Amino acid sequence: MNETEQTPFDYNKAQDEATSWFNDYYKEAGKQIDTIAWAKGETNPFLDEYLNNFQGTPSKAIVIGCGLGDDAFALYAAGFDVTAIDISPEAIEWAKERFDGAEIDFKVADLFDLPEALLGQFDFVFEAFTIQSLPLALRDRVITAITSLMTPDAKILAVCNAKLDHEKFEGPPWPLTFNELRLFTMKECRELEFSIFENDSELSTLKVRAIFQKES
Numbered sequence: 323m324n325e326t327e328q329t330p331f332d333y334n335k336a337q338d339e340a341t342s343w344f345n346d347y348y349k350e351a352g353k354q355i356d357t358i359a360w361a362k363g364e365t366n367p368f369l370d371e372y373l374n375n376f377q378g379t380p381s382k383a384i385v386i387g388c389g390l391g392d393d394a395f396a397l398y399a400a401g402f403d404v405t406a407i408d409i410s411p412e413a414i415e416w417a418k419e420r421f422d423g424a425e426i427d428f429k430v431a432d433l434f435d436l437p438e439a440l441l442g443q444f445d446f447v448f449e450a451f452t453i454q455s456l457p458l459a460l461r462d463r464v465i466t467a468i469t470s471l472m473t474p475d476a477k478i479l480a481v482c483n484a485k486l487d488h489e490k491f492e493g494p495p496w497p498l499t500f501n502e503l504r505l506f507t508m509k510e511c512r513e514l515e516f517s518i519f520e521n522d523s524e525l526s527t528l529k530v531r532a533i534f535q536k537e538s
Contacts, residue, residue: 336459337434341409348412361389365396366450368481368531373400381445384471386433387452391417394426402446407431433467444471450481453503454495461502469509474538477514478506483521484528497526506534 351357373396380401385394388406390413398404398421405427408414414428431437433452453464472478483497491497500516507513511534521529 336457337463341432341456344408345410345412348410348416353416355390358390360451361392363390363392365392366448366481369393369396369448369450369479372479373397376400382443382473383446383448384440384444386447386449386468387455388417388428389413391421391426391428393448393450394428395421395424397446397448398424398426405429405440405444407433407440409433433464436467436470441470442473445473445476447472447476447478449478451483451495453480454482454498456496457493458496461498462505465505466509469506469511469536472511472536474536476536478511478534478536480506480530480532480534482530483523483526484518484530485526486528489526491526495525497528498530500530503530503532506532510537511535512537 348358355361355363381403383397383402383404385397385404385406388394388408391406394404394406394417406417407429408417409430409432411430414430418428431440447468449468453461456464468478480503482503483495484503485491485497485499487499500518504513504516513532514535515531515533517531519529519531521527
């Protein structure tokens, strides 16, 4: 290979490396919620606020990276027809046990290899902290995958830790810059809300709640 040539970036390898550890992490937790770093055993407060103020008709919703299922259950309790996906079979089985009896379609699914039956099917998407768990090189791909699930006019509520452009994080996770989250506007979505909050966390000093809507 010529010294000036670069080896093409291997997206498949990067995706595998970024996601392969999740299942072992859930398995090693031994069904102890407090050992899962991102699990709180309760609904994400931004989703809770959204549902408390929701005035539309509940429809088909999907939770990205659903983990142990609390957000999926909140949507179900609010009347939505809920699908919840996670790449970890261990997490999905745990969520099913926790919310046994709730009519939630918990599925093992890889965002980078989504079943065709899910594409373009959902009127509401909730994504919290999944994008930031993946390397920077995969940001565009994961946002493209998420928007592929949306019907025309569908809304997505996205929550992430955020950072200023000059800040550096080793990761994982990698907090998003404001422009990185706004990649949704490059995927046939328009911005409805972009709220920035101070965040009392060791991970980052900022948090963002954003709502985007798929163009019809």
